[in-house]
Amino acid sequence: MTNEIGQRLSSLTPEIQAMMGVYALYWKLEESFASIETDLSQQECHMLVKLDQPKRMGVLAADMLTVPSTITATADALEGAGYLTRQSDPNDRRAWLLVLTDKGTEARNMLVATAGELFRSASGLNDAETAEFARLACKIRDNILKTGIPEGLTK
Amino acid sequence: MTNEIGQRLSSLTPEIQAMMGVYALYWKLEESFASIETDLSQQECHMLVKLDQPKRMGVLAADMLTVPSTITATADALEGAGYLTRQSDPNDRRAWLLVLTDKGTEARNMLVATAGELFRSASGLNDAETAEFARLACKIRDNILKTGIPEGLTK
DNA sequence: CTTGAATAGTTCGAATTGTGAAGTATGTCA
DNA sequence: TGACATACTTCACAATTCGAACTATTCAAG
Numbered sequence: 001m002t003n004e005i006g007q008r009l010s011s012l013t014p015e016i017q018a019m020m021g022v023y024a025l026y027w028k029l030e031e032s033f034a035s036i037e038t039d040l041s042q043q044e045c046h047m048l049v050k051l052d053q054p055k056r057m058g059v060l061a062a063d064m065l066t067v068p069s070t071i072t073a074t075a076d077a078l079e080g081a082g083y084l085t086r087q088s089d090p091n092d093r094r095a096w097l098l099v100l101t102d103k104g105t106e107a108r109n110m111l112v113a114t115a116g117e118l119f120r121s122a123s124g125l126n127d128a129e130t131a132e133f134a135r136l137a138c139k140i141r142d143n144i145l146k147t148g149i150p151e152g153l154t155k
Numbered sequence: 156m157t158n159e160i161g162q163r164l165s166s167l168t169p170e171i172q173a174m175m176g177v178y179a180l181y182w183k184l185e186e187s188f189a190s191i192e193t194d195l196s197q198q199e200c201h202m203l204v205k206l207d208q209p210k211r212m213g214v215l216a217a218d219m220l221t222v223p224s225t226i227t228a229t230a231d232a233l234e235g236a237g238y239l240t241r242q243s244d245p246n247d248r249r250a251w252l253l254v255l256t257d258k259g260t261e262a263r264n265m266l267v268a269t270a271g272e273l274f275r276s277a278s279g280l281n282d283a284e285t286a287e288f289a290r291l292a293c294k295i296r297d298n299i300l301k302t303g304i305p306e307g308l309t310k
Numbered sequence: 311c312t313t314g315a316a317t318a319g320t321t322c323g324a325a326t327t328g329t330g331a332a333g334t335a336t337g338t339c340a
Numbered sequence: 341t342g343a344c345a346t347a348c349t350t351c352a353c354a355a356t357t358c359g360a361a362c363t364a365t366t367c368a369a370g
Contacts, residue, residue, distance in 0.1 A: 014289035015271035016204070018278075019184065021292025023201070024299045026181040027220040029174065043327080046178070049171070058347060065182040070328060072349055094336045094347040116170035123173075124298030125291065133291045134169035136284055137176020143279030144179045198356080213318060225357060227320055249318040249365045 025122060032118045039081065040107070043074045047098075048083065048108045049115065054097040056089060063145070083107055180277060187273045194236065195262070198229045202253075203238065203263045204270065209254040211244060217300070238262055 012020070033042050040048070050063055061071045075098055078084045083104035089095040100108060125133060167175075188197050195203070205218055216226045230253055233239045238259035244250040255263060280288060 012207070013267070013271050014286050015274040016267055017289040017296075018285065018292045019270060019274055020204075021289070021294075021296040022177055022180050022184070024220065024296040025177050025292075028299045029177070031220065041326085049175075052166070056347080065179065065186065067329065068348060069330075069350080073328085076349095089347095092337075092347075096348070112168070112171055115174055116168050119170040119174055122299055123295040124302070125295065129291055129294070130173065131169050132287065133295075134173040134176070136280065136288045136291075137173045137180075139176075139284070140278045140280065140288075141176040141179040144183045144277055147276075147279070196355085211318080216319095222358065223319060224321080224359080228356085231320095244318090247318075247366075251319070 028122045029115075029118060032122065033115075036114055041074075041077070043070070044078055044083075045111055047071075047074050047078060048100070048104065048111055051084065051098060051100050051104070051108065054087070054099040056095045056097055058095065060098065065144075078104070183277045184270075184273060187277065188270075191269055196229075196232070198225070199233055199238075200266055202226075202229050202233060203255070203259060204266055206239065206253060206255050206259070206263065209242070209252040211250045211252055213250065215253065220299070233259070 030042060033045055046064060047060065050060060055063070057068060057071045057075060061068045064071070075084070075086070078098075079086060082101060084098050084100050086096040087099050089097050120130070123130070123133070185197060188200055201219060202215065205215060210218070212223060212226045212230060216223045219226070230239070230241070233253075234241060237256060239253050239255050241251040242254050244252050275285070278285070278288070
């Protein structure tokens with residue numbers, strides 16, 4: 001069955017092949033993420049991983065290609081659970097900086113390590129292929145963040 | 156932990172870079188898809204694209220890494236709108252084959268073409284990079300479909 | 311050929327989630 | 341000072357997905 005699927009894939013354009021691979025990987029990773037951390041939802045995991053350093057909520061929204069109200073809800077949950085704190089941005093009192101607590105940093109380190117394993121196991125790529133895929137993925141992400149965001153929020 | 160952008164990026168493993176690229180691309184593509192066809196939801200688009208030939212619903216569920224009940228709902232919508240028909244599988248009267256109508260085939264052709272454009276514009280990759288990315292994406296998808304259907308919904 | 315277990319798909323209720331519009335506080339510019 | 345833009349929040353609502361229970365069919369014994 002999967003062999004047939006693979007063969008049919010080869011008749012599609014590279015763009016569609018790429019999209020199908022991306023979708024499969026995304027769905028698989030979502031599924032895997034959902035089954036590791038019982039007290040963190042998937043969006044909470046995403047946000048933790050993105051918070052490699054304190055960030056404003058608007059920046060985070062741009063980074064996650066979503067709207068501010070979604071960020072508010074997720075930040076509320078993470079703050080309530082003690083993973084991060086809101087700190088007023090000294091440069092703009094309208095804005096909040098999301099800052100990881102020690103607990104949050106620890107959880108993030110665990111997540112990053114686990115996510116790496118999930119990716120390797122889901123993708124089945126070797127180190128060289130992973131590096132190449134990562135290179136292209138970075139390029140894509142750069143392009144999306146540059147072109148896909150209404151002006152000004154980059155940072 | 157420092158604020159230097161370069162150090163931040165280099166501190167991310169290739170796996171995490173790859174994941175972030177995949178997530179950004181997925182989110183961007185979803186957003187783009189949502190804004191082209193007013194009478195098709197995103198899952199309906201996905202299903203149409205997957206239906207390059209008649210398929211059983213269970214196969215489609217495995218292919219889309221989801222559960223049968225989700226396929227039922229989406230197939231109902233597409234059937235109701237005249238994009239496909241259910242035909243009894245001659246080899247197994249429990250199963251249904253989803254077969255595109257002319258309208259469905261036409262819509263699928265449009266979607267595949269549009270999706271290609273969306274990918275090129277979202278990713279910003281040139282042809283060679285796209286081909287390489289597609290090659291790795293196919294490999295990943297193959298690996299996921301072979302190994303990745305856990306807790307046996309389908310086989 | 312009968313029985314019981316497994317499989318394909320359906321139905322439906324519930325949980326999750328994301329969104330957009332309106333609201334509050336602050337910043338910016340003339 | 342006033343007008344408007346921006347950063348985030350609140351909230352009600354729609355969309356989506358899942359899982360458990362159900363029907364119909366197939367398969368494997370006996």
